[in-house]
Amino acid sequence: MNQIHKIAVLGGGGRTGFYLVSQLLDQGFQLKLLLRNPGHFKIQNTNIEIVKGDALDGDVVERVLEGCDAVISTVGQRKGEPLVAGQATMNMINAVAKRQTNAENFRYILLAGLNVDTPFDKKGIETQKATDWMKATFPDIHADRQKSYALLSASNVSWTMVRVPFIEFVETKGEIKVGLEDSPGNKISAADIAAFMIRQLTDNAYVRKAPFISN
Numbered sequence: 432m433n434q435i436h437k438i439a440v441l442g443g444g445g446r447t448g449f450y451l452v453s454q455l456l457d458q459g460f461q462l463k464l465l466l467r468n469p470g471h472f473k474i475q476n477t478n479i480e481i482v483k484g485d486a487l488d489g490d491v492v493e494r495v496l497e498g499c500d501a502v503i504s505t506v507g508q509r510k511g512e513p514l515v516a517g518q519a520t521m522n523m524i525n526a527v528a529k530r531q532t533n534a535e536n537f538r539y540i541l542l543a544g545l546n547v548d549t550p551f552d553k554k555g556i557e558t559q560k561a562t563d564w565m566k567a568t569f570p571d572i573h574a575d576r577q578k579s580y581a582l583l584s585a586s587n588v589s590w591t592m593v594r595v596p597f598i599e600f601v602e603t604k605g606e607i608k609v610g611l612e613d614s615p616g617n618k619i620s621a622a623d624i625a626a627f628m629i630r631q632l633t634d635n636a637y638v639r640k641a642p643f644i645s646n
């Protein structure tokens with residue numbers, strides 16, 4: 432795997448994004464953040480470069496990737512806004528394909544909920560219940576996430592879709608359980624999500640896979 436120095440982060444201004452950005456900075460990475468509202472962003476650090484824009488904009492996503500060795504996304508759907516997961520993934524795949532070097536090894540690590548289905552799942556009762564609830568309550572958002580998974584599966588990008596249950600916005604709990612067929616638990620701390628996502632930058636175990644993680 433190639434050396435990773437600079438990471439593009441999408442969703443870094445969100446709740447999980449805060450833990451992600453903080454941990455990446457603690458580990459000495461340089462960051463390029465895509466933010467729609469840079470004025471709302473509270474973390475100040477000389478290792479952060481900010482690009483103002485929207486993940487729905489393919490040109491902006493291309494610009495964010497310039498000079499970066501990997502991308503991590505904690506983008507989440509905002510109520511009443513255009514669907515973001517499928518289009519952002521499409522923009523990311525297109526931007527990666529335009530890279531001159533390292534395109535096929537370029538890591539794209541993104542966060543999703545339990546509701547995404549993969550052909551490898553054997554979801555237990557609780558995970559299936561959460562999936563069915565999402566499909567019934569937010570069918571468009573569910574379908575958009577599913578589209579994101581389908582696009583990734585059909586691409587040659589080195590993606591990892593990290594599927595998580597209820598997020599507790601607290602510091603690390605330490606133990607992270609991983610399942611490839613079902614969620615091993617019903618909650619996870621945001622700090623542990625960040626730690627797991629960062630670990631995927633240098634760990635090939637879940638490349639082109641969608642692991643469930645929990646505490």
Ligand SMILES: NC(=O)c1ccc[n+]([C@@H]2O[C@H](COP(=O)([O-])OP(=O)(O)OC[C@H]3O[C@@H](n4cnc5c(N)ncnc54)[C@H](OP(=O)(O)O)[C@@H]3O)[C@@H](O)[C@H]2O)c1
Nearest residue numbers: 442444445446447467485486506507543544595596597598
């Ligand atoms: N919260 C949970 O319990 C839970 C459970 C399972 C899975 N998840 C998933 O985990 C992820 C993170 O959740 P969270 O609670 O940390 O989310 P959050 O606080 O709502 O943050 C979402 C981030 O996405 C950004 N974003 C949304 N649309 C965008 C766009 N078009 N272009 C650029 N940025 C955009 C938002 O930017 P703005 O600040 O500009 O709006 C915000 O920074 C989401 O994908 C969510 O579906 C959450």
